[in-house]
Amino acid sequence: MNFLEECIQDSLPIWESCLNTKFLKGVADGSLPEECFKGYIVDDSLYLREYSKVFAWGMIHSRDMAEIRNYYSLLSFVNESEDATRRYYLKRYGITDEEIQPLPLRPENRAYVDSMLAAARDGEGAAECMMACLPCMLSYGWIFGELIRRSPGVENTPYWPFVRDYAGNRYDAICRAWAEFTDQACQDLAPERAKKCREIFRACSLHELHFWEMSAHPREDLPTSP
Numbered sequence: 215m216n217f218l219e220e221c222i223q224d225s226l227p228i229w230e231s232c233l234n235t236k237f238l239k240g241v242a243d244g245s246l247p248e249e250c251f252k253g254y255i256v257d258d259s260l261y262l263r264e265y266s267k268v269f270a271w272g273m274i275h276s277r278d279m280a281e282i283r284n285y286y287s288l289l290s291f292v293n294e295s296e297d298a299t300r301r302y303y304l305k306r307y308g309i310t311d312e313e314i315q316p317l318p319l320r321p322e323n324r325a326y327v328d329s330m331l332a333a334a335r336d337g338e339g340a341a342e343c344m345m346a347c348l349p350c351m352l353s354y355g356w357i358f359g360e361l362i363r364r365s366p367g368v369e370n371t372p373y374w375p376f377v378r379d380y381a382g383n384r385y386d387a388i389c390r391a392w393a394e395f396t397d398q399a400c401q402d403l404a405p406e407r408a409k410k411c412r413e414i415f416r417a418c419s420l421h422e423l424h425f426w427e428m429s430a431h432p433r434e435d436l437p438t439s440p
């Protein structure tokens with residue numbers, strides 16, 4: 215097992231807990247109240263804005279142009295795939311981006327993005343940056359793959375466009391590319407650095423869990439639908 219595989223194994227029980235949150239159970243059987251999903255989409259839009267800045271720290275610590283190109287391609291994938299689905303739901307709920315941007319991140323969301331940004335800023339390079347941004351990517355692949363396997367009826371819920379994003383071969387292929395870059399970045403880490411990297415990965419998996427728990431509650435500061 216390589217370094218990243220060990221980190222994933224260590225986080226699997228946390229990802230399983232994510233799958234058992236009220237929010238994801240409600241997504242799986244379609245019973246999740248729309249108000250909760252609206253709150254999730256709003257927080258997630260704010261999350262993705264901050265997540266993009268993690269790559270900025272990655273770039274600042276980059277040692278060659280290939281590394282910079284890698285972050286550039288990660289960022290463009292986030293923009294294309296994540297943001298497109300969010301825009302679809304926001305339009306459906308009649309919420310505009312201008313209304314969202316000034317809103318505060320809820321505390322669990324704030325804590326998560328602050329920890330990713332600090333890990334990437336204070337790290338030595340790509341290893342820390344990728345450890346911070348990979349649990350987000352890989353946990354979604356694992357969680358939604360399992361969710362579809364365990365609850366195939368999710369196809370007939372209003373949440374299918376959201377779930378489907380993480381289920382295809384394209385998403386798998388991108389995850390593999392991100393993992394490959396991370397394997398390179400995490401080769402031959404000094405023991406102290408490896409320990410720090412493991413802690414970053416696990417902490418971010420826990421933040422994912424807290425984000426799902428938070429999302430079972432609706433936000434109370436959203437514009438009301440017309």
Ligand SMILES: Cc1ncc(C[n+]2csc(CCO)c2C)c(N)n1
Nearest residue numbers: 258261291292295296350351354425
């Ligand atoms: C809290 C939270 N965690 C993870 C993701 C998933 N995600 C964010 S960026 C990215 C890579 C491009 O798709 C993925 C999979 C999310 N949206 N929100």
